[in-house]
Amino acid sequence: MRLRGFVPLLLMALWALSGTVAGHQATAAAPTAAAGPNLASVNAAVAKAGEPELLFGKNAERSVPIASLTKVMTxxxxxxxxxxxxEWLTFRERHTPAAANAYSRIRIDSTxxxxxxxxLALMSSENFAAYTLARSHPGGFDAxxxxMNDKARELGMTGARFVDPTGLSVDNVASAADLVKLVNAAARHPELQAYSTTxxxxxxxxNPRYSLSYGNTNALVHxxxxxxxxxxxxxxxxxGRCLVxxxxxxxxxxxxxxxxxLGTRSPMGDAGRIKRWLDTGAPGQVARAARRYEQSKxxxxAAADKQSVSTH
Structure with missing residues (x-):
C-alpha cells in the first residue's frame, strides 16, 4: 500500500522536476533583452559616442535625404x-535660388x-546663417x-553626398551609419558641442544695429x-523629421x-524608447499612424531602388 502510494508521488515529483528544468531551459534560451527598440523613424542608428560600431541599426545603410542635419557637416x-x-561676416543676397523655402529674419547686408x-546655424537651424558660412569660405561657395564632400570621404561616409550647406536640397543624402561618423567627428570640437546645445x-x-532672439529646435536640450x-x-x-x-x-x-x-514629436518619442531599451531591454510601442507611414516610405x-536599377 505504501509502495502504491509512493509511486504516484514519485511520478508527480519527477514530472514537476522535468517541468522546472524545461522552464529553466526556456528561460535560458530566451533573449535577456529585445533585439532592438521599436521606432517610429524609418531609418536609425545608435552607437556609443566615439565608437563606430552600432549598438542598433534600422535601415542604417540606406542613403536618404537628411535635411538640416547637413548643417553638422557645414x-x-x-x-x-x-x-x-x-571675424564679422556679411549676409549677402543669395547668388543662387534656394532649393526650398529659405525665409530668414536676418537683414541683407547686416553683419x-x-x-x-x-x-545660429546649429542651435536654431538658421538657413541664411549656413549659406553665409559657406559663401564666406576662402575658396568661395563651390569650394x-x-x-563638405571631401570631409565625408575622409570620414568614410560612403553613402553621403552634399550639394548645399543648408539641407534645403533633397539631394543632400547620407545613411544613419554615415551620420554616426559625422557626429563623432563633430563632437571632438567643444565649440560645436556648445553651439549646438545652446x-x-x-x-x-x-550695419544696421539690431538684435534677434533664437531658441534651440531640440526640446531635449532644455x-x-x-x-x-x-x-x-x-x-x-x-x-521627414530628423534628429542627431x-x-x-x-x-x-x-x-x-x-x-x-512622421510627426514633430516622433524623434523625441524614439529617443525615449532607445533610452528605455538601453536601460531595461524593453522595446516600447509605436503608434499605428507611424507604422503606416513607415510601410509607405x-x-x-523600394520602388525608387528598383527604378534606379532598371535605369542603369
Whole structure:
C-alpha cells in the first residue's frame, strides 16, 4: 500500500522536476533583452559616442535625404578651415535660388561674428546663417561644397553626398551609419558641442544695429536629465523629421541618429524608447499612424531602388 502510494508521488515529483528544468531551459534560451527598440523613424542608428560600431541599426545603410542635419557637416568644415571665429561676416543676397523655402529674419547686408553665425546655424537651424558660412569660405561657395564632400570621404561616409550647406536640397543624402561618423567627428570640437546645445541666444547684428532672439529646435536640450552634449534637428517633406544627438543613456554618452519620422514629436518619442531599451531591454510601442507611414516610405524607397536599377 505504501509502495502504491509512493509511486504516484514519485511520478508527480519527477514530472514537476522535468517541468522546472524545461522552464529553466526556456528561460535560458530566451533573449535577456529585445533585439532592438521599436521606432517610429524609418531609418536609425545608435552607437556609443566615439565608437563606430552600432549598438542598433534600422535601415542604417540606406542613403536618404537628411535635411538640416547637413548643417553638422557645414559647421565641421567651417571650424576645421581655421577661419577666425571673431571675424564679422556679411549676409549677402543669395547668388543662387534656394532649393526650398529659405525665409530668414536676418537683414541683407547686416553683419555678425562667425562664431554666432555658426551658433545660429546649429542651435536654431538658421538657413541664411549656413549659406553665409559657406559663401564666406576662402575658396568661395563651390569650394565649400567640395570641402563638405571631401570631409565625408575622409570620414568614410560612403553613402553621403552634399550639394548645399543648408539641407534645403533633397539631394543632400547620407545613411544613419554615415551620420554616426559625422557626429563623432563633430563632437571632438567643444565649440560645436556648445553651439549646438545652446538653449536660447540673442544675436546682436551690425550695419544696421539690431538684435534677434533664437531658441534651440531640440526640446531635449532644455531637459537636464538628458545630458545632451551635441544636437541637430532637421525637416523636409521628403526627409521627414530628423534628429542627431549625443546624450546620456544608461550611464554612457550615446549617439542617436533618427531619420524620416512622421510627426514633430516622433524623434523625441524614439529617443525615449532607445533610452528605455538601453536601460531595461524593453522595446516600447509605436503608434499605428507611424507604422503606416513607415510601410509607405519603405515601399517608396523600394520602388525608387528598383527604378534606379532598371535605369542603369
Amino acid at each position: 559647421a565641421l568644415v567651417v571650424l576645421e578651415s581655421g577661419q577666425p571665429l571673431d 555678425l561674428r562667425r562664431a554666432d553665425v555658426l551658433r 565649400f561644397i567640395d570641402a 538653449g536660447y541666444f540673442r544675436a546682436h547684428f551690425r 531637459r537636464d536629465s538628458w545630458g545632451v552634449t551635441l544636437s541637430k534637428t532637421g525637416y523636409l517633406k521628403d526627409a 544627438m549625443i546624450s546620456e543613456m544608461n550611464g554612457e554618452q550615446v549617439v542617436t541618429v533618427l531619420l524620416d519620422s 519603405n515601399a517608396a524607397y
